[in-house]
Amino acid sequence: MSYSYVSHLECPKCQAVLEVTEVQQLCACGSPLLVRYDLEKVKEHVSKESIGRRPTSLWRYHELLPVSAKENIVTLGEGWTPLEKMPQLGKHYQLSNLYIKDEGIIPTGSFKTRGASVGISKAKELGVKQLAMPTNGNAGAAWALYAAKANIKATIVMPVDAPAITRKEVFISGGDLHLVDGLISDAGKIVGKLVADKGVYDASTLKEPYRIEGKKTMGYEIVEQFGWNVPDVILYPTGGGVGIIGIYKALKEMQELGWISDNKLPRLVAVQAEGCSPIVEAWKNGETESAFFENSETCAFGINVPKALGDFLVLESLYHTNGCAIAVSETELLTAQKLVAELEGNFICPEGAATFAAAEKLRKEGWIKEEEVVVCLNTGAGIKYPETVELANIPTLQPGEFIER
Ligand SMILES: *Cc1c(COP(=O)(O)O)cnc(C)c1O
Ligand SMILES: [Zn+2]
Numbered sequence: 001m002s003y004s005y006v007s008h009l010e011c012p013k014c015q016a017v018l019e020v021t022e023v024q025q026l027c028a029c030g031s032p033l034l035v036r037y038d039l040e041k042v043k044e045h046v047s048k049e050s051i052g053r054r055p056t057s058l059w060r061y062h063e064l065l066p067v068s069a070k071e072n073i074v075t076l077g078e079g080w081t082p083l084e085k086m087p088q089l090g091k092h093y094q095l096s097n098l099y100i101k102d103e104g105i106i107p108t109g110s111f112k113t114r115g116a117s118v119g120i121s122k123a124k125e126l127g128v129k130q131l132a133m134p135t136n137g138n139a140g141a142a143w144a145l146y147a148a149k150a151n152i153k154a155t156i157v158m159p160v161d162a163p164a165i166t167r168k169e170v171f172i173s174g175g176d177l178h179l180v181d182g183l184i185s186d187a188g189k190i191v192g193k194l195v196a197d198k199g200v201y202d203a204s205t206l207k208e209p210y211r212i213e214g215k216k217t218m219g220y221e222i223v224e225q226f227g228w229n230v231p232d233v234i235l236y237p238t239g240g241g242v243g244i245i246g247i248y249k250a251l252k253e254m255q256e257l258g259w260i261s262d263n264k265l266p267r268l269v270a271v272q273a274e275g276c277s278p279i280v281e282a283w284k285n286g287e288t289e290s291a292f293f294e295n296s297e298t299c300a301f302g303i304n305v306p307k308a309l310g311d312f313l314v315l316e317s318l319y320h321t322n323g324c325a326i327a328v329s330e331t332e333l334l335t336a337q338k339l340v341a342e343l344e345g346n347f348i349c350p351e352g353a354a355t356f357a358a359a360e361k362l363r364k365e366g367w368i369k370e371e372e373v374v375v376c377l378n379t380g381a382g383i384k385y386p387e388t389v390e391l392a393n394i395p396t397l398q399p400g401e402f403i404e405r
Pocket of ligand 1: 239243349
């Protein structure tokens, strides 16, 4: 029995096949690469029941992850996050089966950790000594921390106005942090030059094939946590789209493995902020690729991605599952964030809050029915974003003053 049944890399655009035993970045045609497994062997050697007895970490799916040797795994105990029902919020939205998949409770405070754990483990296995990436914050934080554990030098470039906490996470890990007085696209150009000149490993979103594999475990977990059943709808806050591409990939793998039925997939929903909604525009027009979204702006910085490299894969996942794409306003997502805290006691991140705002809208439109099983993905902890909450009307007492009621 092998620890992993990884077999090769495949280009979803030109079908080129590449080795997993060497460093690979994009396909020569410019497309991201997808990891393929010998699923027949997995079928032979692994059962749903045996997975059920394993430790509660994303590495319980190791045969379906790309790391060949167990000793290369870099882990902080990530994964198997809670899938919880939200009865009070569900009542408010008229959704009798509303769930949260809660990535607020994971090392580094965002689901970027899944991609970092698998991506860094594979980089270690491939002998990488230095990596570089542009980031809006959370990915850089997660990759810098896991890189520290793996003794890999991490050069992280982020905009000066990225959230302070993520800068501090990189700094404290000893990461090689650089700030740029510009956007993530400017950070990307700086990283591109370093990669071209120095041969540093490019860990930019989708430019290495393994981050998707970490994120796909959210799909495996949701299905396993429902007793190997699929929900009706999964709403995902979409920026670079790695998470939704990963969840879709997991669902298709599980179908091939015969672990879920062939005739029903959850409808996948890409949720974006109105201030940055290139996927929504493309989906409305039935396009297979998105156009660059000019002057993008949203407080949900993790989904401020004006043009995603994997946009065609995101759109495919929506079309193939009869899903949709929807944008919510800043007011709608902040209102949802407050409501989730007030009704369910959970301080979620603004990106995650966008999925709840979207669930409410789709319920009102009738696109989601009252009884359907709906999963909203909360991709991070609200406490990483203190500035999104504005305090109002807080009474201040002098010593000797008391509360009347
Ligand atoms: C990066 C990020 C997203 C978007 O993730 P993708 O998988 O790249 O679409 C959503 N929420 C948070 C908190 C993020 O950090
Ligand atoms: Zn290709």
